[in-house]
Amino acid sequence: MKKIIIATKNKGKVKEFRDFFAPHHIEVVSLLDLDEDIPDIEETGESFVENAAIKAEQISNRFQKTVLADDSGLVIDSLEGRPGVYSARYAGEPTDDQANIDKVLEEMKEIPEGERGARFVCVLAIAQPGQEPLFVTGYCEGHIQTEQSGENGFGYDPIFVPEGYEKTMAELDPAEKNQISHRKIAMNQLEQNIHLL
Numbered sequence: 503m504k505k506i507i508i509a510t511k512n513k514g515k516v517k518e519f520r521d522f523f524a525p526h527h528i529e530v531v532s533l534l535d536l537d538e539d540i541p542d543i544e545e546t547g548e549s550f551v552e553n554a555a556i557k558a559e560q561i562s563n564r565f566q567k568t569v570l571a572d573d574s575g576l577v578i579d580s581l582e583g584r585p586g587v588y589s590a591r592y593a594g595e596p597t598d599d600q601a602n603i604d605k606v607l608e609e610m611k612e613i614p615e616g617e618r619g620a621r622f623v624c625v626l627a628i629a630q631p632g633q634e635p636l637f638v639t640g641y642c643e644g645h646i647q648t649e650q651s652g653e654n655g656f657g658y659d660p661i662f663v664p665e666g667y668e669k670t671m672a673e674l675d676p677a678e679k680n681q682i683s684h685r686k687i688a689m690n691q692l693e694q695n696i697h698l699l
């Protein structure tokens with residue numbers, strides 16, 4: 503079976519990419535699946551695009567193979583776009599999804615219903631040896647609930663209610679999340695370039 507390296511150590515992303523690539527008969531190999539231990543990549547960029555490029559190019563250079571990377575996060579209007587590119591490490595390092603959720607809920611405790619708009623953003627970068635990287639972006643609009651609920655997904659899913667729904671991303675069935683998520687919307691645009699992988 504054809505294989506694609508995805509430059510991520512996030513198990514939640516890996517699971518979603520496995521579901522996306524399965525119908526194309528492409529096997530997903532993440533940085534957690536390699537025999538050698540890959541040091542954490544420093545995400546020094548100021549945008550999702552910059553960080554996706556850093557991750558994809560570093561791993562592509564190292565293995566001289568085509569590599570896909572995902573840089574994603576939650577952008578909250580009333581927090582002037584935070585946590586944004588700092589989504590994974592919003593409450594500090596080592597990263598802790600529950601601490602990140604607690605921090606967002608605390609910062610938003612005075613924000614009334616109707617002003618709690620937010621979106622998930624996902625930038626995918628494909629890096630190929632000796633070529634400029636290619637980017638696609640996906641968005642998922644919604645709002646931040648005042649309390650967390652649901653066990654599925656990862657990250658901020660327990661507090662994010664997608665537009666048109668009355669439950670959080672973490673209360674949706676994984677297959678349902680994978681039809682509407684920022685990552686799926688980005689993947690849809692990648693499909694035209696799937697032959698590159």
Ligand SMILES: O=c1[nH]c(=O)c2ncn([C@@H]3O[C@H](COP(=O)(O)OP(=O)(O)OP(=O)(O)O)[C@@H](O)[C@H]3O)c2[nH]1
Nearest residue numbers: 510511512572573574575576589590656657658659
């Ligand atoms: O509720 C969520 N549902 C999602 O679908 C989702 N996608 C991203 N995020 C958040 O944004 C960070 C990404 O940061 P990020 O792109 O740097 O990834 P990461 O550091 O977790 O792994 P890696 O891919 O860099 O190895 C993640 O950790 C999460 O907090 C999500 N939260």
Ligand SMILES: [Mg+2]
Nearest residue numbers: 512545573590
């Ligand atoms: Mg990261």
